[in-house]
Amino acid sequence: MKSDKKLIDDAGKRLDGRGPEELRKIKIEVGVLHRASGSCYLEWGGNKVMVAVYGPREAIPRHTQNLLRAIVNARYNMAAFSVEDRKRPGPDRRSKEISKVISEALEKVILTEQFPRASIDVNIEVLDAEAGTRCAGLTAAGVALADAGIPMKDIPVACSAGKIEGRVVLDLGKEEDNLGDADLPIAISPRTNEILLLQMDGHLTLEEFNKALDFAIKGCNAVSEIQKKAILDKYQSVEVVE
Amino acid sequence: MKSDKKLIDDAGKRLDGRGPEELRKIKIEVGVLHRASGSCYLEWGGNKVMVAVYGPREAIPRHTQNLLRAIVNARYNMAAFSVEDRKRPGPDRRSKEISKVISEALEKVILTEQFPRASIDVNIEVLDAEAGTRCAGLTAAGVALADAGIPMKDIPVACSAGKIEGRVVLDLGKEEDNLGDADLPIAISPRTNEILLLQMDGHLTLEEFNKALDFAIKGCNAVSEIQKKAILDKYQSVEVVE
């Protein structure tokens, strides 16, 4: 699927004008839904994601309960109209896999042992999809969990790095994802830089991988600041209202 | 979907010879099935419908039980061979909606609070479908419920009115349904004329709507007499046998 299009010029400028280590624009709104325990609306480049958290509440059906801790059910779902060719409603294999790896990543930071038998349900709806929806969804989920007051060791955050035309860059855009050489989405716990989620497709030398991993971790840390600011803004504005 | 066919002539005579306020022919047999608690076979014009009632019996699965009253499960189903182009077996969206509105209509007249945790199952099988199967099904269900001895405030009954070529008429036939301007199926409790089910598609002025509603209520009352006669006939013939 190579094309003649130049994804990055000699000066390191990318199609959308970004430099190699530059993130797309990110906008986060906290507490946007009435019914949810916590919620977050996030725009990341052309991605639009809505997350609602429910729980902790009794896990049903019962046989799914864990006697020692809460289970974390992330459900990543793409709206039918979020992609160029309409997607049939309901989970496909891709969204089931993403739901699984996001659930596992979130479970690591949530203090699940405080809520035996409970479930914490994290509903991630992709409303508009450009490249990087799993990172956008996980990042929004971190904010929504904080908004719901779920006790966590840290607010998880995600970002990807990749390789285009032989160069390692941060946060692939859509064409970069389609035509690039490799994509490395990760999620971390920003306090410790522990890696919660990691997937890689493509072709990287060991050196490129190390560079991409460093880029992605730096990206996560930058996004983490935006997360914290959004949460703080909401908290402060609430105080003002009171 | 307009055509040149004249659905009603200037004298108010319809394709099948009926007048505007005339019902199609209705035939009701009570208690036709051996296994069911109550049953009814009903022909209404070209419609043929079989209804079996089971219960009250313990609702399963348990989580469907209501602690204070019985639940009413009407299941409207069309036989694969009941329509021109074979229908795939199993419920489609249309039959799920009809099952829902019929269940809700029946629940109003059944003394459900006498049977907490129970279910009353009303199985409606359409064997031959012309226009008006939901009215035929609900009407047959009323009879089958009575045959099953389910305590009810009243025997529910249904009938539709509609508009063809600008005129309000009772009980649309198949071509009238396909080519007409509006259809208004309703179900009532005939003792009080309370409306239990009401749907309307098409285009009616306020005045036409009022007229159609009156027609449909009158139609319901006429069908109600046929219901009662059928139930009585069965009851009497049973007495003769004894």
Added chain:
Amino acid sequence: MKSDKKLIDDAGKRLDGRGPEELRKIKIEVGVLHRASGSCYLEWGGNKVMVAVYGPREAIPRHTQNLLRAIVNARYNMAAFSVEDRKRPGPDRRSKEISKVISEALEKVILTEQFPRASIDVNIEVLDAEAGTRCAGLTAAGVALADAGIPMKDIPVACSAGKIEGRVVLDLGKEEDNLGDADLPIAISPRTNEILLLQMDGHLTLEEFNKALDFAIKGCNAVSEIQKKAILDKYQSVEVVE
């Protein structure tokens, strides 16, 4: 589906060189899987079948439990790659029927009353399919049940007879099955010759049926010897090892 091909010559020699009462080559390995309670790998002509037995263990979901005895769940499944045109994964109507008749046949010989509320699960995977997979599967299941130490009155065994070009023969091969006149797969309890499974498709006179039934019973008895030898071999080799 008749063709010009001669399935059997005047001397009674069949396409693969067998005589009318000759079985295809059968090879049985016992205890080939690590996780299963008992297992068996069986080759029968071109058929390759793997069977794993689990249990007796608590039947789940609970509502499937029988208070007086164990239930036997045989699950006959064809691998996607076991047939000429790839089969979609998952059970189709044919495998559901075969699962049912095999379960029923096995239930007769297993001492199920020793394990109330339990299930005994018999997983039959067809890896390569020529004609006769249900007989191969049931025969392998008998061995795997013995390997699992499930108490049985007898080791069940299966074999088919059929009719090709007017002659009754034992154990139809693939082309014989496709082009033949009748197929009669049976399973028996070899100690008593009681018939546990019997299906017949095709066209047999009463006399032919009796002959085919006799052939099939004899075939079962021959296969039973191979089963016993395989079980014994394993048992002996275990002793040697110890």
Added chain:
Amino acid sequence: MTIVPAIKRDYICKLAKQGKRVDGRKFDEFRKIEIETNVVSKAEGSARVKIGNTQVLTGIKMDVGEPYPDSPESGVLTTAAELIPLASPDFEAGPPQQDAIELARVVDRGVRESEVIELDKLCLEPGEKVWIVFVDIHILDYDGNLFDAASLASLAALITASVPASRFELGEDYPLPLNEPPISCTSVKFDDFVVIDPSLDEEEIADARLTVATDENGDIRAMQKGLNGSFTKEEIQKVIKASLDNGREIRKQLSEKTGK
């Protein structure tokens, strides 16, 4: 589930020892059979069969579609059965379970393997267009012996079916091309008694079931054993004999009712 059947079993077996059945029939005697054809108007053919209180309605629909790649010059037969909750307090809504699937497949094989429908006459354009025949079995009232009721209703519906050529602008309608059908008769065994055409009570206590389809020459055209009991060779012979005898009577009645 376990206590009541034990009492029922004792009672039925006690009667059987005296050579009697609960409803007064002989061991090799069917219940009364009623066959009614053309009972629904939208179907190309239909029949309602009652065997005692058991009641089955089969409707035939036809459509034009593609043949299977491995039989490009042959029409397609599709048989489906649903144990709809209308027919018994024990039937549940949902996709067909093992019992319904076995029922449909046994009826299907009875029609298919005996070439009741001449599928090769249902080809319109080889490899491209053939008639599809849908046999839909609707159980209305379940009081035992669905196999025979479903099979008989399906045969009667097929016999009276018209190919709806005019609806597809393919000329005039004509009768579905058929061969002489085999008749299916089912027996069950409990204790050591074998009875034909089991009632629901008898089915509930049965250990083993055997269905035998026989043709007008007295040949066997299909068999299916069911349930977790066994048969001896001698019992199988007995079942075949009863199936031949009753099959002959049923064939006569089917022929009278359908005029064929």
Added chain:
Amino acid sequence: MTIVPAIKRDYICKLAKQGKRVDGRKFDEFRKIEIETNVVSKAEGSARVKIGNTQVLTGIKMDVGEPYPDSPESGVLTTAAELIPLASPDFEAGPPQQDAIELARVVDRGVRESEVIELDKLCLEPGEKVWIVFVDIHILDYDGNLFDAASLASLAALITASVPASRFELGEDYPLPLNEPPISCTSVKFDDFVVIDPSLDEEEIADARLTVATDENGDIRAMQKGLNGSFTKEEIQKVIKASLDNGREIRKQLSEKTGK
């Protein structure tokens, strides 16, 4: 599930006797409505509608496909709604249940029967190729009255939708051809009180629900009664009147927001 609603019911009914609603509205008064269009970029048209705290997003996608055999010169409309677990603690993942199906079907009929989309203008090659219009209703926040929110979001999305002709190399994009849409207004009844635009609290104690869609001429274009209570004729008249009044206001707001 049964105790709390009783308390809630008492409280709401007590207020109603005084002519009041929990959130201070009059019986025939809607909550505040917000309409925002073009909220997602991948869709051909989209709108987010808030009615109070209830929030629904509809996206329109179009594709080229085959027409239905019985209307070969007409585009195809497909409406789907999912009560995704995002929107309420009571919604569960899985295939659409009865409530979601009724919702989608009522919105669909509102669009289809009133010919909001001129489907006959969406034919590309009669019998071969037509435009397919997918109306996908995404519930984001459920605080009562999904019917009206879903219907309004779908209308706003349709009104602002472009036919993506260029993506299919069929010329330039152009607005979806539409007729004046009817506006749907829903009322519920509890005890003998009838209120429009029910909040979630009111829905939870409601006995009966009635949705009425009216057009710019004051005519009735669709109705749907729900729940296991009844209406008298008089109550129905009252509901229709309130639907006409509110429908007029909502139509004005829709027209302003969409510039049509």
Added chain:
Amino acid sequence: MTIVPAIKRDYICKLAKQGKRVDGRKFDEFRKIEIETNVVSKAEGSARVKIGNTQVLTGIKMDVGEPYPDSPESGVLTTAAELIPLASPDFEAGPPQQDAIELARVVDRGVRESEVIELDKLCLEPGEKVWIVFVDIHILDYDGNLFDAASLASLAALITASVPASRFELGEDYPLPLNEPPISCTSVKFDDFVVIDPSLDEEEIADARLTVATDENGDIRAMQKGLNGSFTKEEIQKVIKASLDNGREIRKQLSEKTGK
């Protein structure tokens, strides 16, 4: 479910502190691998791989079909895995669950993204007809590390597969066109120990899992982290190193077994 693993965890961790594993292996040591090819005759290619007691059989089937619209000149690859109840007391019948889906997708990406199959050479008529390659992974015995067993079985099956051109009357059969495959190696972490090729016991107590596929140049071609634990950067480096070392050995064995 919760007590026994605690004991198991203690035991395994105690051993690990002494630098030992339950089965005597070193932390960076695989179990014995056996590769057997052409094990089923109906498949175009097949292989059974044992890693210790874990046993996986992959069969390749091919068919002629339509390409995806967005890659009209490319063959189609479809990978499916079923955790059939044959292979473990904990696997249940039914449609693939999350674990099976993740497994199939990771194997699929390993083949697809590294262009193991030259899909562009599997085009028959651009936009019309291409070869479809079905990779069906059948788990036979589950004793840990399905990812590597499934991946290796699939590679061995592909390497020995023939394109069944003759069956489709498209000329003579020929080997499936392939590129050098990357080898997948999986490690898990428990406490702070990282071990490669986990046995079932080790998997059951593992906090995190990391699969790394490396090629013959020592480059990384795919990675997948799983489970609800985390890795540090240093641990990831360690896992990559062990994957490279073991990958080299496994590649040699695969090449010997398949003669390629």
